[in-house]
Amino acid sequence: MPVRLKILTISVFIFGILIIGRLFELQILKHSAYLNKNYNQSSDERLIPAERGKIFINDQGKLYPIAINIQKYNLI
Secondary structure (H helix, E strand, C coil): CCHHHHHHHHHHHHHHHHHHHHHHHHHHHCHHHHHHHHHHHHCCCCCCCCCCCCEEEEECCEEEEEECCCCCCCCC
């Protein structure tokens, strides 16, 4: 095998080992730190102090709601 090909093969192998090592460090060793960091950035709790008024439409003497309040949860 030519020398250049050996150098290239060894370089790619070492680079691959470095990438795998870094992924192991981030995903296994520092998992809890990144989990807490993610939770702190993505958690948002807000209290809406009052309900909004309902909106009705009058159709031939009868009232029909067109906008009402509903309780909704958002999961991301």
